[in-house]
Amino acid sequence: MPRWEPDGVGRLQAAAFELFAEQGFERTTVAEIAQRAGLTQRTFFNHFADKREVLFGLGSEFQEEIVREIAACADTLPPLDVVVRALQAASDTMFEERRAAVTRRQEIIDANPELQERELSKQAALIHAIAAALHARGLDPETALLTAGAGMLVQQTAVRRWTQPAESRPLRELLSDALHSLRTVATQTTDQRVVPLET
Amino acid sequence: MPRWEPDGVGRLQAAAFELFAEQGFERTTVAEIAQRAGLTQRTFFNHFADKREVLFGLGSEFQEEIVREIAACADTLPPLDVVVRALQAASDTMFEERRAAVTRRQEIIDANPELQERELSKQAALIHAIAAALHARGLDPETALLTAGAGMLVQQTAVRRWTQPAESRPLRELLSDALHSLRTVATQTTDQRVVPLET
DNA sequence: ATACTGATTTCAGCAAGTGCAATCACTGAT
DNA sequence: ATCAGTGATTGCACTTGCTGAAATCAGTAT
Known part of the structure; x- marks a missing residue:
């Protein structure tokens, strides 16, 4: 079994996309995105330079x-x-x-x-x-x-x-x-x- | 005598312009700008929506x-x-x-x-x-x-x-x-x- | 005198973003 | 089989941007 679920980046992108659509960009927190993706806020910032970048x-x-x-x-x-x-x-x-x-x-x-x-x-x-x-x-x-x-x-x-x-x-x-x-x-x-x- | 020195906005703009030129935008803090203008960080944000706006x-x-x-x-x-x-x-x-x-x-x-x-x-x-x-x-x-x-x-x-x-x-x-x-x-x-x- | 205005301040707090050290399954070499 | 190295992930502490609410108080109008 792999140590982590695969495609963390993809999961973060998907989670962010959903949450932004559900409740808007401003009312969505990075910790929230990471949680939905089963990861940590720190990991989010390992993959994306900032909160916006996840959409691009x-x-x-x-x-x-x-x-x-x-x-x-x-x-x-x-x-x-x-x-x-x-x-x-x-x-x-x-x-x-x-x-x-x-x-x-x-x-x-x-x-x-x-x-x-x-x-x-x-x-x-x-x-x-x-x-x-x-x-x-x-x-x-x-x-x-x-x-x-x-x-x-x-x-x-x-x-x-x-x-x-x-x-x-x-x-x-x-x-x-x-x-x-x-x-x-x-x-x-x-x-x-x-x-x-x-x- | 006036309660405050006049043209707070202008002083903030000038201070920001100087500091950005001296040490760059990122290495300049809003508190620093406000201090040079003789005002408070909170007052800065009363006049400008965010740190960037002061230049525009x-x-x-x-x-x-x-x-x-x-x-x-x-x-x-x-x-x-x-x-x-x-x-x-x-x-x-x-x-x-x-x-x-x-x-x-x-x-x-x-x-x-x-x-x-x-x-x-x-x-x-x-x-x-x-x-x-x-x-x-x-x-x-x-x-x-x-x-x-x-x-x-x-x-x-x-x-x-x-x-x-x-x-x-x-x-x-x-x-x-x-x-x-x-x-x-x-x-x-x-x-x-x-x-x-x-x- | 009195009430009102409005720019400023203080304070408490959330969220963004960063640096650093630690974890630990996996991998390749011995 | 063992062992060192890799790399994605994590926890923690910290700085900074930014906000809401309440307080201050000189000047002004009434």
């Missing part, structure tokens, strides 16, 4: 996936398209099948400012990772950061719609839509009008 | 200024131009003359993850305020949020350069440049090429 375990995998996709993408594509395609690929494998779970997680986060801060922080980290991946493809750092920011703007817009009950389309499509919306917003200008040129 | 006092004024500018802007301008012009106007009155102070503040924030999180949170709040102001002008909420996000992307890009030692141009110009960069990034596309149309 999947973030790093998502980031790695995206960086991989960007590195693997065709060289001829415009940078913003590269980013959005990477987001689409990662979405297919990591989001599409878990819509219910993702949505519930988002509700927990939306209900608490501290968690929102942490999520913004993770998004910022993702932006920098994307920018680094673009820079590795030869883009200058300034433009890379701007492009990464634009990409995450697209991602946020798409996910916001995807997690709404009325929406049933795949995230991949919503990403394409959001990219188109951003291009529309960015293209409208005073001193010049642009029109598509037939190829 | 000017944010709300900036937000109000921008919302005002957006509401006052000409109806014919494209939304993204409206946002950037508002940012330019607010920058002139609230940033341009304080470059040294703004830069030092930014250094403090850049040195600490918790402060970075709070700054991202403030930026998100600003995005929502801008989106609300755009929505009040008749833009649909979805597009308003996207446009506000694009505007803040421009802002971040411009401020990042403005706070670099090598840069000497006014923030107003850098905002124009960043807007142009964003338009360039967003305009490059695979399935259609766009060209300026002479008016």
Whole structure:
């Protein structure tokens, strides 16, 4: 028999997820989470840097996936398209099948400012990772950061719609839509009008 | 004689700013800040919701200024131009003359993850305020949020350069440049090429 | 005079987070 | 089989952030 029940990290994540959903983030104590997972408060902090972090375990995998996709993408594509395609690929494998779970997680986060801060922080980290991946493809750092920011703007817009009950389309499509919306917003200008040129 | 020395809030902000610069955010205790300001820890928390908040006092004024500018802007301008012009106007009155102070503040924030999180949170709040102001002008909420996000992307890009030692141009110009960069990034596309149309 | 205001203080206490030493089933080497 | 090492877990003591409630008291209005 093993000395400890397996997958302590997973049990802590599950317990935290449940308790946050049941009674909210603030009214849940770390000791409480650990107790439900059959562990100690001290053990919780051995695995997670702080109370918030327990909700953001999947973030790093998502980031790695995206960086991989960007590195693997065709060289001829415009940078913003590269980013959005990477987001689409990662979405297919990591989001599409878990819509219910993702949505519930988002509700927990939306209900608490501290968690929102942490999520913004993770998004910022993702932006920098994307920018680094673009820079590795030869883009200058300034433009890379701007492009990464634009990409995450697209991602946020798409996910916001995807997690709404009325929406049933795949995230991949919503990403394409959001990219188109951003291009529309960015293209409208005073001193010049642009029109598509037939190829 | 007054019962208390005047401007307790200002003294707390100044003391915090100094201490954070001297020894960093983490190694500075709230009791320490209060002591340097000649007040109590409890009084600190009467004025600021938490230890981080003491660095973000000017944010709300900036937000109000921008919302005002957006509401006052000409109806014919494209939304993204409206946002950037508002940012330019607010920058002139609230940033341009304080470059040294703004830069030092930014250094403090850049040195600490918790402060970075709070700054991202403030930026998100600003995005929502801008989106609300755009929505009040008749833009649909979805597009308003996207446009506000694009505007803040421009802002971040411009401020990042403005706070670099090598840069000497006014923030107003850098905002124009960043807007142009964003338009360039967003305009490059695979399935259609766009060209300026002479008016 | 009197009551009221409001910024400040004191105090008691919870919860987050950390450093350190100890435990002890499991593992690999002898 | 034995023995030393590994590593996840734990207990404990401690600092710090943050809060609620009640008390203080100069200035102000009535």
